[in-house]
Amino acid sequence: MIVALILGFALLLIGIYGMLSQKNLIKIVIGFSIADTGTHIIIVSIGYLRNRTAPILNSAVDISKAVQQVVDPIPSALVLTAIVIGLAVTALMLSFVVELYKKRQSLSIDDYQELKW
């Protein structure tokens, strides 16, 4: 599952690049979201084991041999949690952006640097 791993890292880097290069607050949040998604893909990819099925105990899997037949379920479980958390963080970031815009009518990050030194 090397492809997914590479894709995940690519997304992560693209996301970070977006966060660093875009001035628009919303775009920065989108950059964060892309990076986050990249991380999720990486997580899923490392749980994958070649030629195995989904870790669901139904008729397709022989329960006594399940360990040899399914992919590692832990990363899948983890990624669900991570997605939820990522969603919460993104939502909170966006609400901050909305509030910031209300205060100053600007979405450029350059307009919010009076706190410094």
Next chain:
Amino acid sequence: MVNPIYIIILSLAAGFLLSIFDKSGRKLSLIVFYSVLTFNVFVIADWFYRFTVLGVSTLTINTAGFSAPLSINLQLGIQEAFVLLFANLTGLLAAIYLIKKFKESNISSLVLYLILIMGVNGLVMTRDLFNMFVFLEILSISTFALTILTKNKKSLSAGFKYMIAGGVASTFFLLGVVFVYYFTGNLNLDFINPSDFTNYGLIAIFLLSIAVFIELKPFPANGWALDVYESVNSGITSVIAVVNSAAIIFVFYKIMPLLPQNLLNIFGIAGVVTFFFSNLMGLKQTNAKRLLGYSSIGQMGLLVASIIYTIHSPNKLIYLIVGGFFTNHLIAKAGLFWITGIVKKEKIKDWGILKENKFLLILFGLLLFALSGIPPFPGFWAKWEFIKLLVHGKMFFVVGGILLGSLFEIVFLFRWFTIAVKGEVPSENPKISFEFSKYFSTTIFVGITLTISVVIMKYFYDFNWFQFLPLIAVVVLYFLDFIPSKIKGFLSLIAVGIYGYFLYPFESNLQLFFGIIFIVGSAINIIATLNRKNINKGFYGFLLMMIFSFGNLLIAKSYLEFFLAWEFMTISSFVLILRGKKAQKASLLYIIFSTAGAYLMMIGFSLAPNLTSNSALIIAISNINLPILVTVLLAIGFMIKSGSLGVHIWLPEAHAEAESDVSPFISAILLKAGVFGLFMVGISYINHVPAFDMFYWIGWIGVLTAIVGAFLASFQEDAKRLLAYSSMSQVGYIVASIAILSHLGWLSALYLSFNHMMFKSALFIAIAGVYYRTHTRTMYEMGGLIKKMPLSFISVLIGIIAVSGVPPLSGFGAKWLIYSSFIERGWYLQAGVLFFASAVSFLYLYRLIHTIFLGQLKYEHQNVKEAPIWFLIPQVIFMVGIMAISMYPNLIIQPLNSIVGNYFNSSIIVDGYNITSSLGNWNGNMIMFVTMGIFVVPLIILVLLNGRTQTVKQFNIVYAAERPESPQTTHIAYNMFAHYRKALGGWGKPRIWNFWHETNEWAHSLSGLFRQIYTGNGQTYILHIILYIVVIYFIMGV
């Protein structure tokens, strides 16, 4: 006994239910809210008690009916309980602090707050890495949302920066977690085998640890944290700085066993670098909360470093060092953030407002002292042991970084403190509003830090009540502060007497001699303070603290006891100096120099070999072979205190600006503490003479101090500054004589020390009297006071004769001894310079008596009276003392002869009044009679001829053709020795002052330069984080 998992369950449940409760009124939800927080504190406190006192073993809590690693498990041991007790307690107190806010705000703030506390508890207890990530996110999200409890543009933008920085860090943390799982097949800390991390596995552990490390705000990837500290509500800031930090530092501690040693080393260095640069950048900061932010970040760096470097030490030491830094920093920081919320002044320069509110000022001062690592606060002990540990590990760069950083911290913290005590009250909103809840929380924390201090002193170090005395004095007098000053003065006098009585049996020889200077000298000087009117809050407490620490120096049995007394002495004298009207700058200068000296001594004592006997340090040191480096460090430390050339610039300021009855203590007695220390170094030195003759150079410094001090004294217009430089010069003689390292040299040094104590006390008190009556210290504004203040005149006359060293008074004996000892040693050039210095000292002494007492009386001083009786009594006592030892020098020479005889073979013969050295003899008694005779004969002639003199009325003068605008400046006494100054040419420039001034400017410029990296732009901060990660990765070199 409640299962700690209920802390998490209850907080979470109450968090969700709060919004329902709130429907029936805020009162109910507040009750639930505070009950849950209190419940948490009690549960953890109960467990902490079980672990520490009852010795219960660590508790493991399995969830979901499985045991780890199949399920998530929590662990509560003594360390977790300790951290959580602090976190929950701070959480509760911060919530109490915020009660007004919580009454008004949206219910979601309460919910978020409970979730935050839940996150902290979970984060500390969980052993599962992914669970740690979840709790970390819960903690972060609730914190992000709480940053806008007071919603304004600043807190919003700071919150946003915080979120994106936190977001990036947690992304890396998540990556780290899954890769750890990938390489080890495990998520549970108890089951992960660090040896599984080979090659690519190291990347996993690197990602995990660097993410946690970024959360600990390392320099320079920490701009976002500063913005948060500056702009967010003080109550929430305290939670972020204390509760969150405590949890995250514990996470770091938990994953530490997984980290390879080279990564740990890098983090250790990074911690020290953070500490150093944060404090450096703090120098330039003017915003109170941002300054605390800098300090907070720095302290976290120090804490990380202390955890890493103490890891192989015994448990007790780890608790003392890491626990000390931890509690000290967190308590002080929370308390100070709370105070910023009470004071509500952004700019530090407006903090003069605090002096209107004494109680708050005391809280502020205690917390600030705690933060600066001043005894008895936990930070002091932690620093002492930590430096010792590092020095033994030969990590001198780390030691240097930490101590230099601490010094910067001292500069900005004490600058802040002096502003609070002495600064101007701002014109806008000059009142601090009172809110009980805010004071409550702060007071509790101050109480806790004091309690911990006592616990450390009592149980870790087993100090007896003598070492506590300086503190007891302050506390007792604080509670007696309502009674009038005079009664307190008498009580203090009695207290010093009793103290001296108890001290006496512990003293012998040299100790006893210095005991007389320190204790008896102080007692007599206390009499002068009885002239104070009204209440004088806080004065006698610190005075007694200082006097008791002098005494404790003498009987200290270990390096630590000595250093403790030394620090008590420094801090109490600092507070006393700060009481002077314009002493803001002077006291700051004093504390900076003293602290620098103290740090050198700290390194010196850490390097010194262990003591072998259980007697007082000054005796035990004779068996100790101090390495040359130690000797140098200690000597510099002591010479800073005694105002030697090069490090003397604090001295004139402090002496002159202190209150006039404090100056005698500072000059006549405090400087002798440095002399005592130098003797201590000397005693070890003479028994183990090293190859490098360091005392030869100390001798030269002493000699140069003597002459430069004398010159500088001559050019002063201010009487107290003149006396201050004179003290510098005289102590230069003493230092030079000590450096001779011979019987006669030490005899002269001790003799002069005693003499100097008496005549300088008398002179300072006489000038205090003059100042009290004329309200000026500028000499050319005075004149002709001889008739108005005859007793003061006599006192000054005797004083200056004693200083100058002309017969018949004791100063002559001192000079005779000094020159003899120099010539005996063969230091002819030095003797010559000293002789010249003596001649120069005539200039300033003449100026002192001539300008103040002789010449013409100023119009405005027509009605001046003699100094008050309380000033006269000590002067008379000192005069009698001077006369006695002048007349009967063997009174003092005899005992000194035997004292110094312990160290060197006696080189003089004392026969009756006659003292014979290898160079000649001196009979004080006979000289007295001869001089008296010479004096009396012309006196009689003058008295007989006096009938012919004609008195000219004072204002019977006309100015030639004009009346000058400012008559004083045409007075002969104004710029009296201008011609000598001219003759000195380039030598007269204040080079040393300029050097220190430039150093100061440079430090501040550097500070200004470095802090420019914090551009305020959120993207720059992300870039810092990314670059930091990359750089650390390359340094690790995987």
